[in-house]
Amino acid sequence: MTSLHHPQLSGLGRNPAAPEDVLVRLAAHKAGRHGLSLRRGRLADAIAEAMLAHGDDSTAVRLHGDRISPAIRRRIAEHPVPAIRDAFANFVRETVDCGAGLPIAALEEGYGRARTALVDAPNAKLRAAVAQAWYDRPLAVQVRLLADPDPAVRAAATFHRQPGVPPEWRDRCLADPAVRANVASYVPLTSDQFAQLMRCEDERVHQAVAGNPHLTAEMVARFLDVEDPQVRVEMAQSRHVDDATRHRLYALVEAQRAAGSIKAEVALHWHSSEPQWLREAPLDERIAYLDSPFTIFRYVLATCRDLPEEAWRRLDADPELRVRRAAARRPDTPPEVLERLVRAHGDVFHVRPLLVDHPNFPRHALRTFVDEPSPEVRYVALQNPELPVAALRRLAEAAESLLRRGVARHPNVTDALLERLLSDPDPEVVDDAAANSALPSARMHGILTAAGL
Known part of the structure; x- marks a missing residue:
């Protein structure tokens, strides 16, 4: 994060071209140390030593793992101040006690034990943290976590679909209130297991079952009269309902939303479920959804890559921007389609690769985006690393800080x-x-001198 009072120092700490002597001097200032902590890669020993000399335990927390050399790790382990010596371990323990997640490597470093040993730690919160962080654990470890006496550990072990629940454990897990909803959302269900879950009075369990991708047509039929908006949307997205039923279910949820139901609003516009089965359906079945009045079906169709040219022409002209952007990510999108889309709406910078990085995007056109009225579109011009200085000057004078930041990074x-x-x-x-x-470099030294460093 930027230091609001000393942004030159925090930014300089991140500068990849800053020489070592500049970085060592920066370590004497809190804002400089913060910037240094955000640098990529390993810190040179001289920089880490300076951070230790001028910082406190909050500084030492950031000096761990591959960020520092073995020599600095030994230096911290032998530090005469306990708060410095134990800073990272204390941070990890406090984070685990709060129930927040940490990478498995951080847990191993903080506790000084391998993940295989942490699975059997006396602290249940630590075992839950391991279950949450160790994504590729072996099946034998997963079974130990499923049998854990603490419900929070079992819940953490079943939150993700992988590594999964062995068939012989499914009955036990589906009967366990701590993990029932988790497991019911993804394991294939027998008719008896499904009936047992439908008798449960927990709304979360019904919602989880409704989102299970393995439901049969008979199971879906049991859900069609459930009034929960989320369940209705899940059923509307099922492969086992006809168009009339799908329209009826969406209409019912829309009526609930119009009546003021927050649950219906969330189910319609914020729920992340998708008809994923559509991606695997035969082509002729998928093509029928080009005419779907429901955006989510056209969006999933646009994420396919084997559609005929006429289908792509229609998806490129879809009324929903989300659909058009998904279609534009296919390998052979025409250059004019990409340019038209980005020129009209900009790019989505949290989704990689960017549309402007598509092999077919006409990169030479980027400099002309400087003339567009929308600041979001003008910002896209900055993706051209050779943008002329005259264009950079114009963008640096913009009222929008978004554009000035882009120039500052160019x-x-x-x-x-x-x-x-x-x-x-x-x-x-x-x-x-x-x-x-x-x-x-001379300006970097000038910043330090002005700050008294």
């Missing part, structure tokens, strides 16, 4: 532009400017 930015952005009223712009590897 590899083609000039010294003069960086100097202006280092005084920007938005601390995040300043931070990004100081973190740009194009920043001259």
